[in-house]
Amino acid sequence: MTRSILIAAALLLDGNGRTLLVRKRGTAFFMQPGGKIEPGEHPIQALARELNEELGIEIAPAQAAYLGTYTAPAANEPGFEVRCELFEVTVQTPVKPAAEIEEAVWVDLQQAQSLNLAPLTRDSVLPRLFKPA
Template identity: 60%
Template structure:
């Protein structure tokens, strides 16, 4: 059986067009906020719960825009693959780290902010978002 971690992840965008990345306590890699989906939980509900726990952020699951599924090697669990249900949400309030989050950073999504990024963020989510920016609406 493949060792897969199912998560709901957020592409949070602020008014300046920056995206929020988080780093968990005791780890090196910055990644999208979000977390594991509990049994019987809908991905959007898991996302809202995790964002509230990790960032004291209230996100209405109805307002999170589903972007698709992305899989990559897990940053903090060697040998595991993380399978993310990705949602985009606009954020216009202050967020602060809580629970296991040690550090948060708003970065310009066209770069890496000089940060060590998790594979999912570096290889899939940021390039996906950049390509969406490059496409005229």
């Protein structure tokens, strides 16, 4: 039986066709910003809290469009899967990596493909964003 980690994450867009990917300190994989949902916390509340803590971004719940639930093997926790409540959020404010975030990069599809991507980002999120026209 696979153990699950419940997270809220953002398909964070900048209005120029790019998305923000982050890499946590001491890890190799780039992924969507976000984090674990605390007991009793609504996913959008968790996302707003995580974006503020990790990137200095403040969002209102109405800014986030719910995209669905996605699952994938956890990138940094062997034997676990992530169950992600994914939201699309467009921001125009600068980001400042903080907390456990070591690196944050705005990428287009070509740039993203050159990075070491977490399974959820690689297999579910980026294909949704960069689907062929």
